[in-house]
Amino acid sequence: MASQSTTTAPRSGFGVTGxxxxxxxxxxxxxxxxxxxxxxxxxxxxSGVDYVHGFGIEGDVxxxxxxxxxxxxxxxxxxxxxxFSPAFLIxxxxxxxxxxxxxxxxxxxxSFFLDPPACAVGEPRDQYKGxxxxxxxxxxxxxxxxxxxxxxxxxxIDVVHACIFVTVDGTRQFGLSVGSLVLGxxxxxxxxxxxSCHSLRHLVGGKLxxxxxxxxxxARHKVWKGVSVLNKRHMLWAWLSLFMVGFADYYxxxxxxxxxxxxxxx
Numbered sequence: 001m002a003s004q005s006t007t008t009a010p011r012s013g014f015g016v017t018g019x020x021x022x023x024x025x026x027x028x029x030x031x032x033x034x035x036x037x038x039x040x041x042x043x044x045x046x047s048g049v050d051y052v053h054g055f056g057i058e059g060d061v062x063x064x065x066x067x068x069x070x071x072x073x074x075x076x077x078x079x080x081x082x083x084f085s086p087a088f089l090i091x092x093x094x095x096x097x098x099x100x101x102x103x104x105x106x107x108x109x110x111s112f113f114l115d116p117p118a119c120a121v122g123e124p125r126d127q128y129k130g131x132x133x134x135x136x137x138x139x140x141x142x143x144x145x146x147x148x149x150x151x152x153x154x155x156x157i158d159v160v161h162a163c164i165f166v167t168v169d170g171t172r173q174f175g176l177s178v179g180s181l182v183l184g185x186x187x188x189x190x191x192x193x194x195x196s197c198h199s200l201r202h203l204v205g206g207k208l209x210x211x212x213x214x215x216x217x218x219a220r221h222k223v224w225k226g227v228s229v230l231n232k233r234h235m236l237w238a239w240l241s242l243f244m245v246g247f248a249d250y251y252x253x254x255x256x257x258x259x260x261x262x263x264x265x266x
Contacts, residue, residue: 014114016122023118028054031111033239037246044070044249048085048254053179053250064260065161066179068252069186069245073154078106097148100141102198103238142199152194155187165264179255179262185250186241193237196230 017023044051052074054065067074075089098104109115116123162180164172194200205224211217230237254260 013122015117017118017120019118019120023121027111027114030107033242034108034111037242040246041249044068044253045085045087045091048083048087049089049204050253053252053256053262054161063262064163064165064175064177064180065158066183066252066255067158067161068249069155069158069183069190070249072151072158086103088260093144093147094151096140097144097194098238098242100138100144101195101238102141103235105138132195142203145194145197145203146249148194148197150199152187152191152210155183155190159184159187175264175266177262177264179251182248182251186244189237189241189244193234193241195227196232196234197238198234201227201231 051068051071052066070087071090073090074233075086078084110117114124159180162183163174163176165175165177167173201224204227205211205220208214208217208220209223211221212222255262
């Protein structure tokens, strides 16, 4: 007698899964983290106050120069109305780089659009739409990368300025303060996030089939290996740099508003 076999139709539908772990914790934590940063950065950008300490907008010579990364480089033009925040001229660039980042796409697709909420968990739509229609702009990521690399240079210059102390008589001295260390750590983490970018890895060598067949192949292979090492921790650099840039802005705000003093270490 022939044996009979039965098959069970796979379960489908939003939230349906065979997983028994707390899979929802990841998407929830991601939504809370990105949401909190989005609210804070929007408030700071719209307010447009207390983002620079030291020389100041008027050129006052007081201590070292601290500039919030949300407002760097500082762009102020005569035609700008008083209600217009300089951050609006800046944040579109690093914001666009993060918004189109391969890791962040996964993060906010899962946490905000539930597409899908997690691996092996049913999603609202039957078919993944990917970078279509509205999300076609995601393909601009490699162009935002070039701008992000320029911003690393500009933020590094801000760190140098934060290490130069100017006295009332105009004397310049090298030194370190808590503020300069905060900006230095912020720029370092932003650099690690940028240099670990998948697009940069592709640009420097990931697209090659043969390193020995192209000019400067050995050098490109070494750079590619270095970027690949950083790329393994791309998610870590993404989160650390995100919250560090928020903390750096908040620290500059506290100092510029007179709530705390920037402690000079030497």
